[in-house]
Amino acid sequence: MPRRYKVLTGLIALSGSLTLIFTGELNPVYYPFLFLMIYGYIRLIKNKPQGSRFVIGLSSIAGLFIFFIDAFLITEDYLVSVGHLSLVFHAIKSFDIKEPYDPLQVYFMALLQLVVASEFTTQMLFGAIIILFIFLFIYVMIMAHHIKTSLQLGLSTPLEARGLKNSLILLVISTVVLSAVFFISLPRLKYGLWGKSHIKGIKNAGFSERMDLSSGELKLDPSVVMRVELRPMIKGPHYWRGMALDYFDGRQWSNSFIETRKVLNRRGDEFLLRTQITEDSIEQEILLEPVDSDILFLMDRPVSINITAQRLERDLSGTIYLPKKGARRIHYIVRSSIQLLPEDKFHPQYLQIPPSLKEALKPFTEGLVSGIKTDREKALFIESFLKKNYTYSLTVTEPPSGVDPVSYFLFEEKKGYCEHYASAMVLMLRAIGIPARVVTGFSGGQINSIGNYIIVRQKDAHSWVEAWINQSWLRFDPTPSELTAESEPPKLFLYLDYLKLKWQRYVVSFSREDQKRILEGIKTLTEEINIIIKDSIILASRAIKRAISGVPVPLFFLVIISSIILGLLSLKITFLKRPSHKEVSLYYVRLKRLLKKRGLPIEDSSTAMDVFNYGLLSGLPEEELEEFIKIYLSARFGEKKMDLKHYRELFRRLKRAQG
Amino acid sequence: MKITREGFRLLLATSLIGLASLNTGNNLMYLILSVMLSILLLSLMITYVNLRGITIEIEPLDDLFAGKTSRIKLRYSKKRSILSSRSLFITTPPEGLIRILDYVDILKPAGSIERIINVTPLKRGMLGLNGRLILKTGFPFIFTENSIRPELKGTLLIYPALKDIDMLMNSYTSKGKRPFTGERDFQKIRQYRYGDDRRFIHWKATAKAGELMIKESAIEEGQRITIFFDNFRPPLLETFEESISFAASLSSRLIEDGYYVRFITCLKTIPFGTGMEHLRKILDHLAIISPSDDFSCLIDEGESAGRSILILQSDSSPLIRFRESAERIFYASEI
Numbered sequence A: 001m002p003r004r005y006k007v008l009t010g011l012i013a014l015s016g017s018l019t020l021i022f023t024g025e026l027n028p029v030y031y032p033f034l035f036l037m038i039y040g041y042i043r044l045i046k047n048k049p050q051g052s053r054f055v056i057g058l059s060s061i062a063g064l065f066i067f068f069i070d071a072f073l074i075t076e077d078y079l080v081s082v083g084h085l086s087l088v089f090h091a092i093k094s095f096d097i098k099e100p101y102d103p104l105q106v107y108f109m110a111l112l113q114l115v116v117a118s119e120f121t122t123q124m125l126f127g128a129i130i131i132l133f134i135f136l137f138i139y140v141m142i143m144a145h146h147i148k149t150s151l152q153l154g155l156s157t158p159l160e161a162r163g164l165k166n167s168l169i170l171l172v173i174s175t176v177v178l179s180a181v182f183f184i185s186l187p188r189l190k191y192g193l194w195g196k197s198h199i200k201g202i203k204n205a206g207f208s209e210r211m212d213l214s215s216g217e218l219k220l221d222p223s224v225v226m227r228v229e230l231r232p233m234i235k236g237p238h239y240w241r242g243m244a245l246d247y248f249d250g251r252q253w254s255n256s257f258i259e260t261r262k263v264l265n266r267r268g269d270e271f272l273l274r275t276q277i278t279e280d281s282i283e284q285e286i287l288l289e290p291v292d293s294d295i296l297f298l299m300d301r302p303v304s305i306n307i308t309a310q311r312l313e314r315d316l317s318g319t320i321y322l323p324k325k326g327a328r329r330i331h332y333i334v335r336s337s338i339q340l341l342p343e344d345k346f347h348p349q350y351l352q353i354p355p356s357l358k359e360a361l362k363p364f365t366e367g368l369v370s371g372i373k374t375d376r377e378k379a380l381f382i383e384s385f386l387k388k389n390y391t392y393s394l395t396v397t398e399p400p401s402g403v404d405p406v407s408y409f410l411f412e413e414k415k416g417y418c419e420h421y422a423s424a425m426v427l428m429l430r431a432i433g434i435p436a437r438v439v440t441g442f443s444g445g446q447i448n449s450i451g452n453y454i455i456v457r458q459k460d461a462h463s464w465v466e467a468w469i470n471q472s473w474l475r476f477d478p479t480p481s482e483l484t485a486e487s488e489p490p491k492l493f494l495y496l497d498y499l500k501l502k503w504q505r506y507v508v509s510f511s512r513e514d515q516k517r518i519l520e521g522i523k524t525l526t527e528e529i530n531i532i533i534k535d536s537i538i539l540a541s542r543a544i545k546r547a548i549s550g551v552p553v554p555l556f557f558l559v560i561i562s563s564i565i566l567g568l569l570s571l572k573i574t575f576l577k578r579p580s581h582k583e584v585s586l587y588y589v590r591l592k593r594l595l596k597k598r599g600l601p602i603e604d605s606s607t608a609m610d611v612f613n614y615g616l617l618s619g620l621p622e623e624e625l626e627e628f629i630k631i632y633l634s635a636r637f638g639e640k641k642m643d644l645k646h647y648r649e650l651f652r653r654l655k656r657a658q659g
Numbered sequence B: 001m002k003i004t005r006e007g008f009r010l011l012l013a014t015s016l017i018g019l020a021s022l023n024t025g026n027n028l029m030y031l032i033l034s035v036m037l038s039i040l041l042l043s044l045m046i047t048y049v050n051l052r053g054i055t056i057e058i059e060p061l062d063d064l065f066a067g068k069t070s071r072i073k074l075r076y077s078k079k080r081s082i083l084s085s086r087s088l089f090i091t092t093p094p095e096g097l098i099r100i101l102d103y104v105d106i107l108k109p110a111g112s113i114e115r116i117i118n119v120t121p122l123k124r125g126m127l128g129l130n131g132r133l134i135l136k137t138g139f140p141f142i143f144t145e146n147s148i149r150p151e152l153k154g155t156l157l158i159y160p161a162l163k164d165i166d167m168l169m170n171s172y173t174s175k176g177k178r179p180f181t182g183e184r185d186f187q188k189i190r191q192y193r194y195g196d197d198r199r200f201i202h203w204k205a206t207a208k209a210g211e212l213m214i215k216e217s218a219i220e221e222g223q224r225i226t227i228f229f230d231n232f233r234p235p236l237l238e239t240f241e242e243s244i245s246f247a248a249s250l251s252s253r254l255i256e257d258g259y260y261v262r263f264i265t266c267l268k269t270i271p272f273g274t275g276m277e278h279l280r281k282i283l284d285h286l287a288i289i290s291p292s293d294d295f296s297c298l299i300d301e302g303e304s305a306g307r308s309i310l311i312l313q314s315d316s317s318p319l320i321r322f323r324e325s326a327e328r329i330f331y332a333s334e335i
Helices: A003-022 A032-045 A053-074 A078-093 A103-120 A124-153 A165-185 A355-369 A375-389 A405-413 A418-431 A491-508 A512-548 A553-577 A581-597 A608-617 A622-636 A644-658 B005-024 B027-050 B203-209 B218-223 B237-256 B276-288 B318-322
Strands: A224-231 A239-245 A252-254 A265-267 A270-272 A281-288 A302-307 A330-337 A436-443 A446-448 A453-457 A461-469 A472-476 B054-060 B070-078 B085-091 B101-107 B112-119 B125-128 B134-137 B144-148 B155-159 B186-191 B213-217 B224-229 B260-265 B269-273 B308-312 B328-331
Touching: A003 A032, A003 A078, A003 A103, A003 A124, A032 A078, A053 A078, A078 A103, A103 A124, A103 B005, A103 B027, A124 A165, A124 A491, A124 B027, A124 B085, A124 B101, A165 A512, A165 B027, A224 A491, A239 A461, A281 A491, A355 A375, A355 A405, A355 A418, A375 A418, A375 A461, A375 A472, A405 A418, A418 A436, A418 A461, A446 A491, A453 A491, A491 B027, A581 A608, A581 A622, A581 A644, A608 A622, A622 A644, B005 B027, B027 B085, B027 B144, B054 B085, B070 B085, B070 B101, B101 B112, B125 B276, B155 B276, B203 B213, B224 B237, B237 B260, B237 B276, B237 B308, B260 B276, B269 B276, B308 B318
Parallel strands: B224 B260, B224 B308, B308 B328
Antiparallel strands: A224 A281, A224 A453, A239 A436, A265 A270, A270 A302, A281 A330, A302 A330, A436 A461, A446 A453, A461 A472, B054 B070, B070 B112, B085 B101, B085 B134, B125 B155, B134 B144, B186 B213, B260 B269
């Protein structure tokens, strides 16, 4: 086996194994097998003896045994166990590559690893590895072909695959292009069959379906939660509403309307949230990472949601639910109204407040808003009061036992984060009889100027307030916003994130609807081309009509026919310029005629040698005659290229010599 | 077009990935599936295109003898095309008279390559070349194979194996003896026989006799020899083949020694002659000679005049009648 073949085999095994390891789903206990595999390939490349059949066989049986224990007792996940097994088998195989066909097992194993990894990850790195795999696989398969041919030829040393650089590049490009075509056109089921995804959602997301004010610290996790394209792009801050929380038990907020979920009406893939359609709307194209939640994030006042889902549900608090937790990346388009739309009447639950808190908060809040007339102004004042008089802090101390966290925040600690601010405002509003609720979701985000979209991260998780004022839910955000200002990240990061967005949107989240859109696009393009052609023909015919108006019809046809004849003639002239058999023979036949005219016994059957001999007899110059005959013979029978000009010149000279 | 064992494995793996993709709806799995399908499709397409527009010509550079390694020239040409043909494997079917094995790494568009290879024909005979060569390729991978039998013009004639006949013929011929070049002393005038050199027709005697008469020289008569080869119903094909090989070797040896050799079988008479060209005439006949079933085996009695060697298949042969006049008799079973 050529050294390069061994190196490539090792690289393929390594790329498959690393892809699997990078997903982070494998048990690190199995990582040493990777190093063992590398050691095995180093030995192979150095032509060290391979493992004995007995040891290899025994190791394989042990590997299988471990696999079953792993699958049924330890991980209890067959896919993870297959990943573990592939690492073990790669390591074993690296000591057992003896025959040129042995590496084939390695390639299929690496392929299996890629398949397993595809279930664990959606990272763009996977795409890069696929391209690397294509390159390595094609290269190694070309080498395998040469090795196979060498075996068929019975050669002891394999044929060298020389000068294959261009072929390799061409093959890789062709494979990538063809793969793209296949990827776009392969039929897809709308929801898959019974397979369940192994991709785990983002754990510890900033967003939570319950809000516990007793927890001490807020983490600033930069992981991307979603990417949003806004059409039109409006100025921030943007709020991505998740869940509304109405019930406060003194420590925790929760949603008591969960059980009121109802399935939304749909029109195809579009779920309708309102019957009134408004012209002034904002379209949000959202790519939501797999988060550990079944809640959909969107702007206030949604009108419709376009999503590939079996159903969507909404509860009385306006929270939108997916049928199950988002194990995959979700792509959806939401239209939200800019105008305030009339809402259903509020529920008395939105005035719920623990009695002890009411006692403390009512006089405090009433004191604050005394003299303010409208509910809206009261709410705005409280919002401003909290912003100005309380300090934003990610770290807060836990309240002493028996003290509720809101009172502790308002009267003792006077510092906290969004949850404290939102809770305090909602309870203050409720204390003075204004229905309110806490809303959790994401706010802000970073605009990627390269792709003109918003990157929302876990650290953008936020809580704010909605108050029922003038028959509408109005949003208030009492949390000071100074800390949210951020400097623009490096351009390279923005480019990479833009690529990630495209990767996620057009590869990971590619759907049947995208296929339909492409088909429709092709159809439209074809129709447009047709129209352009038809229009051009009509325009051209009109122009011709205008040009020939007044010209007699026979004259017009005369011009057309003359043009055709001239065209054909010019074609013939071009054709004649090429030396044909006829032309090659033409001057030779003329020479024969000349000699015959001189009385020499030249017949049709005379050979070229006869012509040469008789030509000499008639006094033609030997050198030129010989060259003439040679050119004729090599062009006529040897199919060699003829210098027609020189050939003609020779004939002219011979003719002149003949007198 | 054929899918190889490795190709079937890849196809199976691709099908499984296809099922898994449908089941999970995982686009990354679809991506792997697309790559696999592309590789399979490219393999099929390139393997097919790789053999398009290739022509082959065969030209033997030496006379081909059964069992003897000789050289042949193979000329590969490709028509004008966009792509070169790569990794071409040339072979012959397992049955047949000759085994050819060659490999061409690259054949550029509108280009040609000449290769000289050694071949060892297995047995004598005439080989029609059309469809006799298999042009095979699996390029670029190992998943598919395509083979064609290109159109070839002409035939290859494989002469019988020439063997060492010293043991049998030592007393009769002497290897390395200079060919006869002596004076042509007049001995007698006789009737013209088919195969006689027309340059020696005696025109005066011919005019008198009213039929062609020929001048015969003394040395020439001694150097003329007729080989009667019996191809009438040989009892065993194996010994028949051996006798053919012996006849070819004998003819070669006699001509080499300067004899004028005439070769007569039940089917054909090759007149007296000497030199390589004459030997080729005999070998041409022996290359394709087959057992005769014709009872007549019409050989004129007069042909037995002069020196002759008789190669018989059995005593039941009609040629047995030349036994008396033959200098030497060889039975196929004893050769």
